[in-house]
Amino acid sequence: MKNPVLNISSLVGVIVLAFAIPYFVEAFTVLNFTVYIIMAILSLSLAFVWGMGGIMVLGHSAFFGLGAYAYAIAAVNFGPGWEAVTLSMLVPATFAALLGYFMFYGRISDIYVGVITLAVTLILFNLINSTSGPQYKIGSAPIGGYNGITAVPTLSWPNGNFIDINGMFYLSVGLLILSYLFIRYYLSTRYGKVTVAIRENERRAELLGYNVAQSKLITFSIGGAIAGLAGCMFANWGSFVGPTIFGLVQSAQIIIWVIVGGRGTLIGPILSCIAIQWMTTQLGMQQVVNVGFVLGIVLTIFVLLVPSGLAPLLAKIPNVVRSRLNGKPKEDVALGSPAEEGQT
Amino acid sequence: MDFASILAIEILGSIAILVLISIGLAVVFGMMKVINMAHGEFIMLGGYVTIFGTTHAGLNIWFCILVLSPLIVGLVGLVLEWxxxxxxxxxxIDTMLAxxxxxxxxxxxxxxxxGNTTTGISTPLPSVAIGKFSTSGHVFFLIALATFVIIALACLFKFTTFGLTARATTQDANMVANLGGNPRRIYAVTFGLGAALAGLGGGALAPIIGVIPTIGITYIAKAFITVISGGATVIAGNLAATSLFGTINQLFTYWYTPIIGEVALLVCAVILIRLLPQGITGRFFKGTI
Incomplete structure (x- = not known):
């Protein structure tokens, strides 16, 4: 991906393809694809925090859920506008900063970060789940407990027009591309380079004088904000939020997308998210095999046999082909080395 | 006075439940540095073994709780370890994900x-009345069982050859191998033991909870928090963390609602880990087991 011409042409290719899709498939498929794209934003945010920043967040759905709930509650109170969207990113980012302060400045190890984030999302799930009843409301928005918030007011275009199914799809694709470009830009800055350096060797980065805790806190908060944006889009997509978006299954799915796509890449988790969701939808249509069963087996097998995920594996193929054609062996071009965590 | 003793019993019961759901995880984490995410599912399997053992096979409930659940879940643990x-x-981290x-x-x-439905069995013990209040007799069984489990584990690690080798393996697995021990087998047996303890916990809780395939989620967060706050020392850490969290959980449950009780438990744990990153036993009770 070092070639800028290739980069820009593939970006243009993706945009053209995305704009063409609604002309060739049914509205129902577009609706399904929209949610795949929204989840891909979520997958991208974890690919950034975990794959690039080396922070293993097991309960990433906490930020997704907070974003969705923040949007829904703000939209009911102030109407669906830029305030609600801003809050949907601000609330999870602030929450991430608070939680991150305790974790990163407390210098707790990777494994504890994972467990604490997981516990936090489970507690949020329990907390929201128990708020059914008219006495639990924020402003004029009832939280609704396990029933969630229904009929969430949805966004409209800046000129006031209603966003239809295709419009929602385009908006999601646009936000996915924007998030991707933003993360690529961030990683090319000085801060982003420190982020990756910490993943590679935290002790060394610290000894070189970088503020590891602060850098991790920023990475974690940015990841939280992007996950919140995905949550906001999700609330818009179904005009509904419920407590299951905090659930363990949702968190596990994000992990599976990133593991299968490849830690240390951004494109891998995006593509694997879309592919796995498509597979999940297909599996959901039959009654024999449980979806969770299949996803669980996939996760275990990937961790055991393909720990660096598919993207680094697929990225090697052109090199192998080229070296075969040239008739001489060639070193692999590293495309973001797979995160070797725990050993550092 | 009656009320105070009921509250004390409820708090002890809350601690006992925390011990039963977390001790298996504590053994596996403390001895092997493995965080077993399937621990909640081992508890669930233990619950199902007891329920199906009594309702379908017509076996004695005490036999199911105390023998069958730990045995079967322990075997499942051994197979998954292998x-x-x-x-x-x-x-x-890879272990955790797998x-x-x-x-x-x-x-x-x-x-x-x-199927995704809740099943349950009724409690075998009658309720106990203290003055004008009454409490479930099962709570006394849970307190007794938790006490027994802690004492038995302490004896196992302190007085048996297996316990000695296991503690040595925790300190230096290579040295144990050099001296003719087999760390791999120790690890396998320890994982099986952790699974069996989870099975026992699930079996013991089955009469007071409704068992459903997703029940593990309910316990996993609390079990993790307890184990991590306790630190690497299995029994002392577990006792310290369960006593603290059980008391806080039950008091806040009593003052507000069970959900506030859980939130209080979590907030307390996050602050505790900020203050004591190595867990309670990283600072206190050093040199115990």
Whole structure:
């Protein structure tokens, strides 16, 4: 991906393809694809925090859920506008900063970060789940407990027009591309380079004088904000939020997308998210095999046999082909080395 | 006075439940540095063994709780250790992810087998009256069982050859291997023991909870928090953390609602880990088991 011409042409290719899709498939498929794209934003945010920043967040759905709930509650109170969207990113980012302060400045190890984030999302799930009843409301928005918030007011275009199914799809694709470009830009800055350096060797980065805790806190908060944006889009997509978006299954799915796509890449988790969701939808249509069963087996097998995920594996193929054609062996071009965590 | 003793019993019961759901995880984490994400599912399997043992096979409930549940779940643990966990020793995060996969798979499998419905059995003990208040007799059984489990584990680690080798393996696995021990077998047995303890906990709780394939989620967060706050020392850490969290959980449950009780438990744990990153036993009770 070092070639800028290739980069820009593939970006243009993706945009053209995305704009063409609604002309060739049914509205129902577009609706399904929209949610795949929204989840891909979520997958991208974890690919950034975990794959690039080396922070293993097991309960990433906490930020997704907070974003969705923040949007829904703000939209009911102030109407669906830029305030609600801003809050949907601000609330999870602030929450991430608070939680991150305790974790990163407390210098707790990777494994504890994972467990604490997981516990936090489970507690949020329990907390929201128990708020059914008219006495639990924020402003004029009832939280609704396990029933969630229904009929969430949805966004409209800046000129006031209603966003239809295709419009929602385009908006999601646009936000996915924007998030991707933003993360690529961030990683090319000085801060982003420190982020990756910490993943590679935290002790060394610290000894070189970088503020590891602060850098991790920023990475974690940015990841939280992007996950919140995905949550906001999700609330818009179904005009509904419920407590299951905090659930363990949702968190596990994000992990599976990133593991299968490849830690240390951004494109891998995006593509694997879309592919796995498509597979999940297909599996959901039959009654024999449980979806969770299949996803669980996939996760275990990937961790055991393909720990660096598919993207680094697929990225090697052109090199192998080229070296075969040239008739001489060639070193692999590293495309973001797979995160070797725990050993550092 | 009656009320105070009821509240004391409830607090002790809350601690006992925390001990029963977390001690298996504490053994596996403390001895092997493995965080087993499928621990909640082992509890769930233990619950199902007891329920199906009594309702379908017509076995004695005490036999099911005390023998059958730990035995069967312990065997499941041994098989999964052999299939998955064995290949990932020393890679904490990968172990965690792989066992999370197992957790999802076990939930999916049980949903396919028994369906997504809640089953339960009635408590075998009558309720106990203290003055004008009464409490479930099962609470006394749980307190007794938790006490017994703690004492038995302490004896196992302190007075048996297995316990000695296991503690030595925790300190230096290579040295144990040099001296003729077999760390791999120690690890396998320890994982099986952790699973069996989870099975025992699930069996013991089955009469007071409704068992459903997804029940593990309810316990896993609390069990993790307890184990991590306790620190690497298995029994002292577990006792300290369960006593603290059990008391806080039950008091806040009594003052507000069970949900506030859980939130209070979590907030307390996050602050505790900020103050004591190595867990309670990283600072206090050093040199115990």
């Amino acid at each position: 299939l998955v966990v064995r290949h990932l020793y020393g890679r904490m 066992t999370w996969g197992l957790s999802l798979a076990i939930v999916g499998l049980m949903t396919m087998l028994v």
